[in-house]
Amino acid sequence: MTTYDDGADLTDLTATVERVRASVEKVIEGKPEAVRLALTVLLAEGHLLIEDVPGVGKTMLAKALARSVDCSVRRIQFTPDLLPSDITGVSVWDQQRRDFEFKPGAVFAQIVIGDEINRASPKTQSALLESMEERQVTIDGQTYELPSPFMVVATQNPVEMEGTYPLPEAQRDRFMARVSIGYPHPEAELRMLDVHGGVSPLDGLRPVAHAHEVVKLIEAVRGVHVAEPVRRYAVDLVGATRSHPDLRLGASPRATLHLLRAAKAAAALGGRDYALPDDVQALAVPVLAHRLLPTAQAQLNRRTAEQVVQEIVQQTPVPAAPQQAGGLGLGGRMAQSGRRSRGL
Amino acid sequence: MSGRTRLALCAWAATLMTACALLPLVSPATWIVQVALLLAVQSAVGAAARRVPLARPLTVAAQVLVTLVLLTLVFARQQAPAGLVPGPEAFRHLAGLVRQGAEDVGRYTTPAPLTDGIRLLLVAGVLLIGLIVDALAVTLRSAATAGLPLLALYSVAAGLADGGAGWLWFLLAAAGYLMLLLAEGRDRLSQWGRVFTGAVRSPRGERGSAVAPVRTGRRIGVVALGVALVVPLALPGMRHGLLDPSRTGAGHGDGGTISAVNPLVSLRDSLNVDEDRTVLTLRTDTRDTSDLYVRIVSLDDFDGTTWKPSQRHIVAVPDTLPAPAGLSADVPRTEITTTISAADWYAQDWLPMPYPPSGVRIRGSWRYEPVGMTLVGDHGQTTRGLTYQVRSLQVLPTTEQLATAPDPAPALVREYTKVPRTLPADVAATARRVTEGAGNHYEQAVKLQNWFAFDGGFQYDTQVEVGTGPQAISRFLRDKRGFCVHFSFAMAAMARTLGIPARVAVGFAPGTVQGDGTIAVGLKDAHAWPELYFEGVGWTRFEPTPTRGTTPSYTRSEEPGAPLPDPAVPSAQASTAPSAAPSATAGCPPELRRLQECPTPSAQPVAGPSDDGPRPFTIAAAALAALVVLLLPLSPLLWRRRVRSVRLGAHGRGERDAVPHTLAVWQELTNTAWDFGIRPEESQTPRQAAARLVRLGRLDPVAAASVHRVAGAVEQALYAPRPRPVAGLAADVRRVTEGLRSTASRGTRLRALLAPRSATRLTWAFAARWAAVRSRVAALRPVLRKPSAHGPSRPEG
Numbered sequence A: 001m002t003t004y005d006d007g008a009d010l011t012d013l014t015a016t017v018e019r020v021r022a023s024v025e026k027v028i029e030g031k032p033e034a035v036r037l038a039l040t041v042l043l044a045e046g047h048l049l050i051e052d053v054p055g056v057g058k059t060m061l062a063k064a065l066a067r068s069v070d071c072s073v074r075r076i077q078f079t080p081d082l083l084p085s086d087i088t089g090v091s092v093w094d095q096q097r098r099d100f101e102f103k104p105g106a107v108f109a110q111i112v113i114g115d116e117i118n119r120a121s122p123k124t125q126s127a128l129l130e131s132m133e134e135r136q137v138t139i140d141g142q143t144y145e146l147p148s149p150f151m152v153v154a155t156q157n158p159v160e161m162e163g164t165y166p167l168p169e170a171q172r173d174r175f176m177a178r179v180s181i182g183y184p185h186p187e188a189e190l191r192m193l194d195v196h197g198g199v200s201p202l203d204g205l206r207p208v209a210h211a212h213e214v215v216k217l218i219e220a221v222r223g224v225h226v227a228e229p230v231r232r233y234a235v236d237l238v239g240a241t242r243s244h245p246d247l248r249l250g251a252s253p254r255a256t257l258h259l260l261r262a263a264k265a266a267a268a269l270g271g272r273d274y275a276l277p278d279d280v281q282a283l284a285v286p287v288l289a290h291r292l293l294p295t296a297q298a299q300l301n302r303r304t305a306e307q308v309v310q311e312i313v314q315q316t317p318v319p320a321a322p323q324q325a326g327g328l329g330l331g332g333r334m335a336q337s338g339r340r341s342r343g344l
Numbered sequence B: 001m002s003g004r005t006r007l008a009l010c011a012w013a014a015t016l017m018t019a020c021a022l023l024p025l026v027s028p029a030t031w032i033v034q035v036a037l038l039l040a041v042q043s044a045v046g047a048a049a050r051r052v053p054l055a056r057p058l059t060v061a062a063q064v065l066v067t068l069v070l071l072t073l074v075f076a077r078q079q080a081p082a083g084l085v086p087g088p089e090a091f092r093h094l095a096g097l098v099r100q101g102a103e104d105v106g107r108y109t110t111p112a113p114l115t116d117g118i119r120l121l122l123v124a125g126v127l128l129i130g131l132i133v134d135a136l137a138v139t140l141r142s143a144a145t146a147g148l149p150l151l152a153l154y155s156v157a158a159g160l161a162d163g164g165a166g167w168l169w170f171l172l173a174a175a176g177y178l179m180l181l182l183a184e185g186r187d188r189l190s191q192w193g194r195v196f197t198g199a200v201r202s203p204r205g206e207r208g209s210a211v212a213p214v215r216t217g218r219r220i221g222v223v224a225l226g227v228a229l230v231v232p233l234a235l236p237g238m239r240h241g242l243l244d245p246s247r248t249g250a251g252h253g254d255g256g257t258i259s260a261v262n263p264l265v266s267l268r269d270s271l272n273v274d275e276d277r278t279v280l281t282l283r284t285d286t287r288d289t290s291d292l293y294v295r296i297v298s299l300d301d302f303d304g305t306t307w308k309p310s311q312r313h314i315v316a317v318p319d320t321l322p323a324p325a326g327l328s329a330d331v332p333r334t335e336i337t338t339t340i341s342a343a344d345w346y347a348q349d350w351l352p353m354p355y356p357p358s359g360v361r362i363r364g365s366w367r368y369e370p371v372g373m374t375l376v377g378d379h380g381q382t383t384r385g386l387t388y389q390v391r392s393l394q395v396l397p398t399t400e401q402l403a404t405a406p407d408p409a410p411a412l413v414r415e416y417t418k419v420p421r422t423l424p425a426d427v428a429a430t431a432r433r434v435t436e437g438a439g440n441h442y443e444q445a446v447k448l449q450n451w452f453a454f455d456g457g458f459q460y461d462t463q464v465e466v467g468t469g470p471q472a473i474s475r476f477l478r479d480k481r482g483f484c485v486h487f488s489f490a491m492a493a494m495a496r497t498l499g500i501p502a503r504v505a506v507g508f509a510p511g512t513v514q515g516d517g518t519i520a521v522g523l524k525d526a527h528a529w530p531e532l533y534f535e536g537v538g539w540t541r542f543e544p545t546p547t548r549g550t551t552p553s554y555t556r557s558e559e560p561g562a563p564l565p566d567p568a569v570p571s572a573q574a575s576t577a578p579s580a581a582p583s584a585t586a587g588c589p590p591e592l593r594r595l596q597e598c599p600t601p602s603a604q605p606v607a608g609p610s611d612d613g614p615r616p617f618t619i620a621a622a623a624l625a626a627l628v629v630l631l632l633p634l635s636p637l638l639w640r641r642r643v644r645s646v647r648l649g650a651h652g653r654g655e656r657d658a659v660p661h662t663l664a665v666w667q668e669l670t671n672t673a674w675d676f677g678i679r680p681e682e683s684q685t686p687r688q689a690a691a692r693l694v695r696l697g698r699l700d701p702v703a704a705a706s707v708h709r710v711a712g713a714v715e716q717a718l719y720a721p722r723p724r725p726v727a728g729l730a731a732d733v734r735r736v737t738e739g740l741r742s743t744a745s746r747g748t749r750l751r752a753l754l755a756p757r758s759a760t761r762l763t764w765a766f767a768a769r770w771a772a773v774r775s776r777v778a779a780l781r782p783v784l785r786k787p788s789a790h791g792p793s794r795p796e797g
Helices: A008-028 A032-045 A058-068 A084-088 A122-136 A169-174 A188-197 A211-222 A230-240 A253-269 A277-291 A296-300 A304-315 A334-342 B003-025 B031-051 B057-073 B088-107 B116-139 B142-158 B168-191 B213-234 B265-271 B399-403 B409-415 B425-434 B441-455 B472-479 B483-499 B591-592 B615-646 B655-675 B686-696 B699-719 B730-743 B745-756 B757-783
Strands: A048-051 A075-077 A089-094 A097-102 A111-115 A138-140 A142-145 A152-158 A177-179 A247-249 B277-285 B293-300 B333-342 B357-361 B366-369 B376-379 B387-395 B502-508 B519-522 B526-534 B538-541
Touching: A008 A032, A008 A058, A008 A211, A008 A253, A032 A048, A032 A058, A032 A152, A032 A177, A032 A253, A032 A277, A048 A058, A058 A075, A058 A111, A084 A122, A089 A138, A089 A188, A089 B277, A089 B526, A097 A142, A111 B699, A122 A138, A122 A152, A122 A169, A152 B031, A169 A253, A169 A277, A177 A277, A211 A253, A230 A253, A230 A277, A230 A304, A247 B441, A247 B526, A253 B591, A277 A304, A277 B483, A304 B265, B003 B031, B003 B142, B003 B168, B031 B057, B031 B116, B057 B088, B057 B116, B088 B116, B116 B142, B116 B168, B142 B168, B168 B213, B293 B376, B357 B502, B399 B441, B425 B441, B425 B472, B441 B483, B441 B526, B483 B502, B483 B526, B615 B655, B615 B730, B615 B757, B655 B686, B655 B730, B655 B757, B686 B699, B699 B730
Parallel strands: A048 A152, A048 A177, A075 A111, A111 A152
Antiparallel strands: A089 A097, A138 A142, B277 B333, B277 B519, B293 B502, B333 B387, B357 B387, B366 B376, B502 B526, B526 B538
16 A cells, blocks of 8 residues: 555545546546546646636536535636626625625635636736635735635637637646537447436536545545656746747746646545656647647647647656666667757 | 769779789789770779769679679680670689689799789789779768778788889878879869869959969878978888998988798798799800709798797998808818809899809999898899899818817807797607717717608608798698798708808709700708808708708718718618608608608608698687678677566666666667667657557557566656556567567568667767767867957958
C-alpha cells in the first residue's frame, strides 16, 4: 500500500475518486476523458472551462460533478444584463442595525457553475477574477474568504458569437483547463435515450463524497513528488509556446504552475505518488491550448492552438535522469536534440 | 573544367608520378604507359559515375568492377568469356600470375626483367593505389588523406631501389601530391565564389600586396619541396654527415663508411639466378687459376646473427698498396697481374680484386680501406663497365709455416676473436669436439674446414634462407643444409671460439676459363669464404663449402705432416654426423667428396625444418594478424555481447544501485529493439516507448508485459522520489529479445546479430567527444590568437 508523507492514503483517494467518477458517468455517458479531466482539475484546485456546442452536456457535467460531491453548489446563468454584484454579493443598508449588511453573491459556494459565461459583459466576467485566483471576494474594502474546496466550472459556446463577449486573456488564464465534451458515440446516445428519456438523470444523483474528503484528497495531491526532470520538462513545454512562430501569445508562468498541479493530480488519479512526463504530456493540450493566441497567419492556415501544442509535445525531448543524460535508451542524443528543438 | 574533373585529373597524375618511382626497379619501362592508360580509364569511370551521380560506395564499386575487367582484358583475355568478363578461370589465371610475379620478385635483383607476373603486380598495384587515391581525393573529397596510399607506393619503390636518382622520384611524387592538394584547395575556395588568379588592385590603383591564394599555395609548395631536397644535404645525420668521425679530411661524400649495402642480400639471389650472366672477365698472367678468388669485401664484425663490414677509415688510393698485414718475407709468393673487366650492368661499390692486392690501376673516384685492403667507390662510383688492372700476390705458405705460426698480436686477437654472448654454447662445443686432438690453430682450422666440406655430412643448398637470429648458426649445424654464407659464417664463428682470428670474405670463386684464355666469372660464382689469420702468413683463405671453389693447397691432406683423415680409413669424425654415410664415402677421394660427387646409399634426409623456417615471433604475429582480420567483421557482434552482459549482469541490491541498473536494462531493451529495426524515438516517454515497442515488434502478451514492467521500473527510477529495486528485469529483457526474434524475419535476425544498428551509438559517442574537444580548442583559440591589426573596429589612419 502506498502512503503519502502527510498520511493520506492513496487507496482512499482512488476509491473516493472512483465513486465520484462512477456517479458522474451515470449522467455523462461515453466521455470518460472529460470526466477524468474534470476530476483532475477538482483535485488540483483549479477551475474548469467546458467549451462546446449546445446540447452536448456541458451544464450536465458541471451539475453532475457538483451533485456527486456533498458540497454547496451555486449556478449562475450569465446574461448580458448580469451585474458583478450578482456574482460577488452586495452590501445592503440595514436600517434596524444602522449598518451595511453584506449579502453574499452566487460565488459564495464550493462549486460554482457559470453557465454561458461569455454571454455576460466583460465587467461582470471580471468580477470572477479575484475569487478564482485568490479564493476571496473584496467588497467595500472588506475581504471575504471563499469556502474550500472552491471550483468554478464555466461553460461557453464557441460557435454562437452574436451577443457574446469573448473571455479576456486574463480570465482564460485563470482556468486551469479547458475541455470539450464532443458528441456522444451513437451507442452511447442510444443508451442515453433509453435511460434519460423519462426523468432527468440528475434527479437520481446522490452525493458520494463529502467536501472534507475532497479537501483531504487535495492535500494528498499536493504531496505528489515531481522530479526535477519532469519540472524542467513542463518548463520546456511552456517555454516552447512562447517562441513558437505560429503563436502570438504564449503560455504564462501561471500556466506552468497549473500544468504541474494538474500533472500531480493526474498522477494521484493513476495511483502513483510521483508524476511522469506522460502526465504532463496528457494534460498539455487541455491546460495550455486555451491560453494561446495563434497568429493571423496561423489562423489563415487553419492552425489551431491545440495542433501547435501537440506539435510542441512531439518535438520536445522527454527528460532523462540527470546522471543518465545522453545515455538513456530513450535517445542517446537527447541533449543535442533538445538544443535543436528549443532553438525552433 | 569543373572542380571535380580537375581534381580527378590531378589524382590520376599524382598516382602516375608516384608510380614513376617504380621505374628503376624493372626494365624495360613500357609498363608505365599501360598503367597510365588503364588508370585513365579507371578515373574516367569514376568521373562519369560522379556525374550521374551515383552514391559514393556505388562509384567506388563501379571503378573496382571496371578495373577488374581491364585487368582481365590485359592479362587473362584467353581465359575470360568474351575476353572481358572475369570468371573463375580468369581469376585462377590471375592468381597464378600473381604467384609467378611474387616468385620473380624474389628471384631477380633490380632492374628485374618485365615478366608477365611482375607486370601484373605493377599494373594491379598502381591501379589499386590509384583507386584509393581517386576515392579519397575526389569521391570523398579528402585529398590530404590520399597522401597515405601515395606514400605507401613511394615507400615500396624507395625501399626496393638501390639508390640512384632517388631525389628525382621523390620530387615527382611530392609534386604530384602537392598538385592534388592545390587542386582540392582551389576547388574548395571556388565554392565561395570566383578564385582570383592575379594580384588584386587597390582602389587607388596601387598594386596590392595580397597574392591570390592559389599562387601562394604554389609558392609554398615549391619552397617546401626545395627545402625538403636541400636541407638534408646540409644537415648532419647519424652517419654520412658533416659530423661523421670516420670522415677523412680530404674529399667529401660518403667515403667514410663501406657498409652502404649488405653484399649478402644479393649473394643468394645471384646464386639462384636461372641465367648465369658474366659479371667479370679476367685476364691474368698466371697459369694456375684455380686459386684466383676475386674478393670484394671482408666482413669482420660478427654480432651473433650476421657478419658485416666494420666501419673503417678510408684514404686516397696509394700507387703501391702496402704489404698485407702479417705476411713475413720468408713465405713463398708470386706476383701476378690481372686485368678485370666488369659488365655494363654490374654496379658494385667495392672493387673486386684478387687478395692480397699490391697495386691497382683504375680510372674513376676510388678510395682505399687499408685494413680490409679493399677499394671503395666514392661519389657514387661503381664498377659498372670498368676495366682495371690489379697486381696481387699469390701467397703459398707451407703447412709447416702455418702450423708453427706464433701467436698474433693481442690487439688483433681481441678484435678478430670477438663473439657475442648470445652465440649459443653448442657452437663452441661443436668446434671443440670437431677439432679434438688438433695440436695447433692450423690443425684446428683444417679439421674444421674438412668437417664442413667432407666429413660432417653437410649438403650444399642455395634454397635455404640466409637466416637471422642468434640461433641461425646453431640451426645450420643441426640441419646441415646451406650455402656458402652458412658455411663461411659458421666456420669463421667456430674459429673465433677456438681463438683463431677470423673474418668472412665476400666475392667470387674462380670462374671458368674461356677458349681465348680469359676467365669468365658469372653471377653463380658469387661466393663467401672464411679468412683465418696466421702470424707470418696473414689472412689465409679456407674453403669449407662443399661443391664450391677449390680447397687451398696448404690444407690438403696430401701434404706431408698434416694430420688429416686418411681416405683409406673410415673417418673417425664421421660418427659425429648422424646422417652421414661414412661407409659409402670412405673410398671416395676427399676432393670428390667435397664436390659431393661420391655415390651415396640414400639421399640426405631433411632433418626437420630448414635453417630459416619462420621464427616463433613471426608465426605469432601472423596468427595475431589473421585473428584480427577474422575478428574485425565480428567486432560489432562481440561488442554487443559484451555490452549486453555488462548491462544485464550482476548488480548491487541496494536502492542506490537500482537506478543505474534499471536504466542500463532499459538501454539494453531499447538497443535490442533497435537492432531489430525499431529505432528509438527521442520524444517518447518510457511507457510510450514500451507501447510502441510492443506494437512494432508484434510482441506476444507475455513479452509485452515484460516490456511494460521494465518501462514501469524506469519510470520509478527516473521520476519517483525513492526508486525501489525491481527484480527480474534482466529476465524480462531476455523474454522481450526472444519475442522480437520470434517475429522478425531471418534477414533481420541475422543483421541484429552481425551488424547491430545500435552500434551507431559508438559513433555518436565518438562524435560527441570530438565535438567537446573541438569546442574546448575553439575556446582556447581567442586566447592564443593575437588581436588582428586590421580588425574592422579599428579606425583607419
